Amino acid sequence: MTRVLIVDDHAAMRAGFRVILEASGFDVVGEAATGAEAADAVAEARPDVICMDVQMPDMDGIEATRRILARAAAEEAPAPRILIVTTFDRDDHLFAALDAGASGFLLKNAGPEQLVGAVRVVAAGDALLAPEVTRRVIERFAPAPASDHSDARIYGELTERETEVLRLLAQALSNAEIAQRLYIGEATVKTHVSNILLKLGVRDRVAAVVHAHRHGLA
Incomplete structure (x- = not known):
């Protein structure tokens, strides 16, 4: 409890x-x-x-x-x-x-x-x-879309499933909601989120959402 x-x-x-x-x-x-x-x-x-x-x-x-x-x-x-x-x-x-x-x-x-x-x-x-x-x-942290080649490289490191999860994160969905949407387990979602944070070099989910909006992924 x-x-x-x-x-x-x-x-x-x-x-x-x-x-x-x-x-x-x-x-x-x-x-x-x-x-x-x-x-x-x-x-x-x-x-x-x-x-x-x-x-x-x-x-x-x-x-x-x-x-x-x-x-x-x-x-x-x-x-x-x-x-x-x-x-x-x-x-x-x-x-x-x-x-x-x-x-x-x-x-x-x-x-x-x-x-x-x-x-x-x-x-x-x-x-x-x-x-x-x-x-x-x-708007505060992502004032304009970016087109840096290094960002393209980073997003290229995400798997197709990780990209799907990131898009859903950017819609403010919880792990449980993402699991339901993608028909996968919640533990699997947590693993994907951890991988996304590591690959993007951000500290938490809010930063990942900002990153996705900044670079036009959301």
Whole structure:
């Protein structure tokens, strides 16, 4: 069962998230009202996923994300997946969260099904961006198509199946959705994604999506 830590400075919001997530089979292992409390709670609660607000007293969610992941790396411990859930649709929050290592970015006006789906996606190791912000990520990091011969060589190293998987990644499909679309196992999709990241020289799925859009593959 996926263990979830809820971080938000509004008690009513935390309570609402808890009801939604527990009703969907998640184990809510703790709550925190500030980023500092969240950083302290991780060692005790050992969450798989953290639903993290941005604007909070004491320490904001982006700095908390950075510290939690840095601590996990320093201790060589499993790092929780962090889903930023915020009211504010701001580019500075979005790009700072991605830079800090967040696995997803969701707006609080999303419905309960979207929240549940987002937690499942990041818990499975996928990255997720709210539909409202995906285009801005692409525009920020992929301002224009490129035609570099080295890029053509790199894409030539992808197998036909890896190219199919990359195109579906660029459509924001999860591993499970890609597996269903291509009639292959989810473990096989994960292998293809790992190979794609290695061949493209990018660090995560979001970067792979940006790369695909930048070079006209999506």
